[in-house]
Amino acid sequence: MKMDRARSDPWQTEEEAESDAVSAVLAGREKHRKNLIPILQEIQHKLGYLSEAAMEAVAEHLSISHSEVYGVASFYNQFRFHPPGKHQIKVCLGTACHVAGGGIILENFERKLGVKAGETTADREFSVERVACVGCCALAPVAVVDEAVEAHIAPSRIEGIFLGFQRQKEQQEKEVREGELSS
Amino acid sequence: MNFHPEKLPQERLAALAEDAKRRLAAKRRADLPRIIIGMATCGLAAGASETRAAFEQALAEQNLEALIIPVGCLGHCYAEPLVVIENPGFPPIAYHSVTPGKAKALVKSFLAEGDPLFEYVLAALEENDLLPSIADFPRFYLEQRVVMEKCGSIDPADLKEYLSRGGYAGLVRVLGLPPGEIVGVLSESGLRGRGGAGFPTGAKWELARKVEGSKKTVICNADEGDPGAYMDRTLLESNPHQLLEGLAICAYSVGAADAVVYVRAEYPLAVKTISRAIAQAEQANLLGKGILGANFDLEVKVFQGSGAFVCGEETALIESLEGKRGMPRFRPPYPVEHGLWGRPTVINNVKTLSTVPAIIEKGAQWFRTIGTPNSPGTAIFSVVGNVTRPGLVEIPMGTTLRTLIFEICGGIPRQKQFKAVQIGGPSGGCLPESLLDTPVDFDSLTRAGAMMGSGGLVVMDEESCMVNVARYFLDFTQNESCGKCTFCRIGTRHLLNILDRITKGEGREGDLELLETLGRDIKEGALCGLGKTAPNPILTSLKYFRSEYEAHIREKRCPSMMCRALTAYYIDPDKCARGCEACVGCCPVDAIFTAKGRKKAIDQGLCVKCGECVVSCPPEYDAVKRVSPAHLAPVVERPK
Numbered sequence: 001m002k003m004d005r006a007r008s009d010p011w012q013t014e015e016e017a018e019s020d021a022v023s024a025v026l027a028g029r030e031k032h033r034k035n036l037i038p039i040l041q042e043i044q045h046k047l048g049y050l051s052e053a054a055m056e057a058v059a060e061h062l063s064i065s066h067s068e069v070y071g072v073a074s075f076y077n078q079f080r081f082h083p084p085g086k087h088q089i090k091v092c093l094g095t096a097c098h099v100a101g102g103g104i105i106l107e108n109f110e111r112k113l114g115v116k117a118g119e120t121t122a123d124r125e126f127s128v129e130r131v132a133c134v135g136c137c138a139l140a141p142v143a144v145v146d147e148a149v150e151a152h153i154a155p156s157r158i159e160g161i162f163l164g165f166q167r168q169k170e171q172q173e174k175e176v177r178e179g180e181l182s183s
Numbered sequence: 184m185n186f187h188p189e190k191l192p193q194e195r196l197a198a199l200a201e202d203a204k205r206r207l208a209a210k211r212r213a214d215l216p217r218i219i220i221g222m223a224t225c226g227l228a229a230g231a232s233e234t235r236a237a238f239e240q241a242l243a244e245q246n247l248e249a250l251i252i253p254v255g256c257l258g259h260c261y262a263e264p265l266v267v268i269e270n271p272g273f274p275p276i277a278y279h280s281v282t283p284g285k286a287k288a289l290v291k292s293f294l295a296e297g298d299p300l301f302e303y304v305l306a307a308l309e310e311n312d313l314l315p316s317i318a319d320f321p322r323f324y325l326e327q328r329v330v331m332e333k334c335g336s337i338d339p340a341d342l343k344e345y346l347s348r349g350g351y352a353g354l355v356r357v358l359g360l361p362p363g364e365i366v367g368v369l370s371e372s373g374l375r376g377r378g379g380a381g382f383p384t385g386a387k388w389e390l391a392r393k394v395e396g397s398k399k400t401v402i403c404n405a406d407e408g409d410p411g412a413y414m415d416r417t418l419l420e421s422n423p424h425q426l427l428e429g430l431a432i433c434a435y436s437v438g439a440a441d442a443v444v445y446v447r448a449e450y451p452l453a454v455k456t457i458s459r460a461i462a463q464a465e466q467a468n469l470l471g472k473g474i475l476g477a478n479f480d481l482e483v484k485v486f487q488g489s490g491a492f493v494c495g496e497e498t499a500l501i502e503s504l505e506g507k508r509g510m511p512r513f514r515p516p517y518p519v520e521h522g523l524w525g526r527p528t529v530i531n532n533v534k535t536l537s538t539v540p541a542i543i544e545k546g547a548q549w550f551r552t553i554g555t556p557n558s559p560g561t562a563i564f565s566v567v568g569n570v571t572r573p574g575l576v577e578i579p580m581g582t583t584l585r586t587l588i589f590e591i592c593g594g595i596p597r598q599k600q601f602k603a604v605q606i607g608g609p610s611g612g613c614l615p616e617s618l619l620d621t622p623v624d625f626d627s628l629t630r631a632g633a634m635m636g637s638g639g640l641v642v643m644d645e646e647s648c649m650v651n652v653a654r655y656f657l658d659f660t661q662n663e664s665c666g667k668c669t670f671c672r673i674g675t676r677h678l679l680n681i682l683d684r685i686t687k688g689e690g691r692e693g694d695l696e697l698l699e700t701l702g703r704d705i706k707e708g709a710l711c712g713l714g715k716t717a718p719n720p721i722l723t724s725l726k727y728f729r730s731e732y733e734a735h736i737r738e739k740r741c742p743s744m745m746c747r748a749l750t751a752y753y754i755d756p757d758k759c760a761r762g763c764e765a766c767v768g769c770c771p772v773d774a775i776f777t778a779k780g781r782k783k784a785i786d787q788g789l790c791v792k793c794g795e796c797v798v799s800c801p802p803e804y805d806a807v808k809r810v811s812p813a814h815l816a817p818v819v820e821r822p823k
Contacts, residue, residue: 032506033505033506033507034504034505034506035506036506037486037487037489037503037506038486038487040489041448041487041489071508072506072507072508075491075508075509075665076489076490076491076509077489077490077491078448078449078489078490079489093410094410094411095410095411095567095568095605095608095639095641095655095656096411096567096568096573096641098410098652098655099568099569099641099643099647099652101793101794104791104793104794107791107793108771108793111771111772111791112771131449132408132410132490132492132659133409133410133411133412133413134224134228134449135224135225135413135416135450136224136225136228136229136260137260137411137413137565137567137568137573138225138260138261138263138567138573138574139225139228139229139260140567142228149227149228149229151228151229154795154798155769155771155793155795156769156771156795156799158771159771
């Protein structure tokens with residue numbers, strides 16, 4: 001996750017690191033209501049999600065109530081309230097993708113990972129989201145896995161995607177083991 | 184850049200353009216071949232970055248020199264990644280679906296050996312003796328590009344390109360005119376807002392110009408939320424300066440010094456492109472203080488919309504800019520009187536503003552020669568769904584749907600039958616084959632029950648279920664309903680519940696009448712455009728495809744076999760090949776087992792009806808069958 005990489009002090013807890021990041025965002029912003037959405041966007045960009053503590057800090061900074069901040073954040077589709085997985089899967093359910101069977105693709109991801117759209121797996125490896133059009137309608141159905149756009153995706157391709165991740169993980173573990181051996 | 188202070192704006196722009204041409208020429212040697220790659224979002228999704236890397240690598244391997252120029256989108260999504268190669272001695276040639284492998288082959292054969300590899304060619308961009316040119320293809324010659332003229336041929340990251348092609352000339356022209364005269368030209372041109380509703384742009388500007396108030400604001404609405412439309416994004420990514428020029432002309436005409444471009448945060452590349460363009464324009468004194476030496480200041484900011492469909496509605500957009508939940512306000516007062524922070528505010532769509540520079544430059548009369556008397560100009564559609572050549576198409580208003588779908592976009596693939604076309608996204612309607620001769624303009628489409636909307640156009644073949652599609656749109660609008668007014672909040676929920684029941688085979692007699700009255704009431708009672716148009720997909724599909732609804736309710740049958748609760752798959756034992764395991768391996772839920780005589784069968788209790796087995800069954804067997812209603816599928820017991 002983003003936070004792990006940003007953490008320089010190994011003794012700092014995840015909460016402390018998040019709170020530092022939020023303070024850094026708030027320090028650069030004028031205390032005006034018009035900045036609410038840009039602030040929330042920047043925090044989400046840094047933390048990957050909006051934690052309860054972060055929203056409270058924003059409310060205090062702008063002198064508005066917590067519920068007001070949560071009300072705005074929950075209104076817009078962009079904001080999420082749970083930490084995302086290491087690998088993010090976004091399944092497009094725009095019109096063209098729907099007609100081409102995007103719903104079946106989403107279902108396959110959900111079944112494979114055992115979570116519903118909008119959730120993260122217990123090991124925080126994967127999160128699945130439905131998005132309302134990534135704008136590649138000519139390539140429907142489409143899913144965005146991390147940064148890569150999977151065009152004309154079929155249920156059997158999903159197996160392949162996870163196999164790829166598994167291979168990648170095994171490879172990394174192997175390298176770590178070899179590194180330990182050689183040292 | 185230092186210019187003499189008393190120079191006129193015309194002279195300053197001429198100097199800028201001259202400078203831009205000189206620098207471009209210095210940067211790009213004329214004797215080198217040019218490889219022009221479409222690198223907007225759709226191109227990148229299709230793999231344009233890999234293609235570019237392959238070109239670079241192949242050039243290095245072959246020890247050749249060539250210029251690689253990234254451009255925006257040409258609108259031919261079916262052919263992405265699209266590459267145009269200008270090799271001296273040849274006409275410029277467009278290549279379609281250029282994979283890294285093709286890129287390497289092109290460098291080796293075309294650039295090194297002079298063989299243009301005919302099998303990869305889409306068309307030449309100019310008439311010539313060697314190859315068919317784009318003038319021979321309806322996808323090109325039936326289009327008329329006014330707004331998208333430069334899209335896909337200039338580098339959007341480089342202001343110099345736009346300047347060297349006569350950019351910002353419209354702005355310079357208006358700087359010498361009284362604002363009333365410019366608004367007059369707009370009114371005369373008959374330009375109507377391209378955001379969907381089609382309000383005359385000149386009239387809107389006139390209201391804003393006359394209203395009292397020193398701090399006026401101009402907003403460009405690029406909050407394109409319609410699932411299936413992406414022309415605003417393409418314009419932002421492919422020619423951002425054209426939009427900024429239109430924005431500046433608008434601000435000058437109404438007397439505004441502040442402007443905001445409201446872009447969806449889901450369009451990261453568009454946000455990046457437009458922000459960079461603003462910085463470049465400010466540096467060149469085309470925006471900012473004392474623009475080109477004239478007494479006109481304009482500060483442009485970018486605001487990232489956080490993804491709410493309702494924010495495409497102008498008052499909701501303003502609420503969102505003020506840091507609130509994007510809920511529409513009551514109108515009147517209209518934003519031109521009381522908008523952002525209570526100031527007079529003009530809100531125009533990306534396409535509207537991008538059309539303005541051309542009108543100013545070529546005149547209102549010229550604009551009126553395109554399109555129909557009541558809807559002059561061109562319309563941009565994103566044609567997607569079951570068509571052969573999907574993508575962005577710019578056509579003169581008044582072109583018929585038939586021409587658009589069958590001639591320009593190549594009709595329905597895989598020998599399927601046309602069934603319906605959905606126009607205008609969640610606010611629009613589904614039109615059947617009998618209405619294909621409807622001309623595309625604001626009034627004709629509204630009369631047919633659809634609307635211009637955002638310009639999303641989804642073509643559906645015989646395998647698309649109209650009930651299911653109506654349910655899809657309702658699901659979307661219900662989800663995006665902001666909750667302010669009861670008709671929309673509760674009404675769309677009920678509509679969705681009824682459609683849900685019908686698609687699951689639990690429809691009742693009287694449901695259709697209920698849908699109709701409820702739909703009409705929501706149209707009457709809802710506060711904003713979202714609610715007023717939300718029932719359109721249902722009402723039009725009920726009008727034109729009523730028998731499909733009836734089949735769902737009375738026979739529990741989905742004629743297109745798309746509603747999964749009403750469909751079942753089975754394997755025909757007479758056709759299934761002994762010992763073939765193709766379907767077994769691809770089934771995601773292990774529902775396929777071996778039955779008597781080593782033939783396969785489907786466990787109906789486990790099957791999720793994804794259709795993978797149909798795809799995997801070799802066509803010479805063609806053993807997997809679909810039926811509706813579901814109980815028609817023969818049941819085969821799984822051996823214990």
